Amino acid sequence: MNWSSTELNDLDLGDNRLEVRAATILNAMLHAPQSSIPKACRIRSSTLATYRFFWNEAVSHEALMASHFEATECRIRQQDSKIILCIQDTTELDFNGQETEGLGRLSYDRQRGMYLIWPSNSGHLKK
Numbered sequence: 001m002n003w004s005s006t007e008l009n010d011l012d013l014g015d016n017r018l019e020v021r022a023a024t025i026l027n028a029m030l031h032a033p034q035s036s037i038p039k040a041c042r043i044r045s046s047t048l049a050t051y052r053f054f055w056n057e058a059v060s061h062e063a064l065m066a067s068h069f070e071a072t073e074c075r076i077r078q079q080d081s082k083i084i085l086c087i088q089d090t091t092e093l094d095f096n097g098q099e100t101e102g103l104g105r106l107s108y109d110r111q112r113g114m115y116l117i118w119p120s121n122s123g124h125l126k127k
Contacts, residue, residue, distance in 0.1 A: 004030060011067035013058050021053050022064065091116040 004027040011019050025041075028050075032040040041047040053059060076084055092106055094113040103112040 002027060007071045008064075008067045010070045011063065013063055015058060018053065018056065018058060021049060022059075025050050025053060 002023075004023040008019065008023050008026065011022055013019055013022070024046075028040045028042075028046070029035075037050050038044075038047045041050055092113060093116055094106060094111060095103055096111055096113070100112070103114055105111065106113045106115075
């Protein structure tokens with residue numbers, strides 16, 4: 001079993017085919033994290049299957065993340081250490097060169113976009 005399948009082991013979307021597709025998509029994104037969906041999927045049929053997956057009403061962010069949180073909590077419980085680091089991440093989404101409205105300043109005045117912040121105290125991981 002690869003990492004993607006292990007990470008989504010508890011995923012329940014009500015259809016095994018969707019759960020297998022989720023692991024396939026995660027694996028493709030894992031191997032090309034900087035890529036767009038078409039580049040990560042590499043072939044048109046996989047790209048279309050990925051878009052259909054995300055458009056499917058049975059697929060939700062909550063369900064996908066619940067499985068990830070469960071797998072993360074399981075890894076934490078398996079550690080011998082009493083110290084667990086919860087690192088905060090801030091990602092900069094840069095929309096320079098695109099026609100958009102309502103975006104804020106990023107690293108410098110002319111750079112427009114938004115920040116995506118994942119606080120370490122989000123409460124998803126409890127020991």
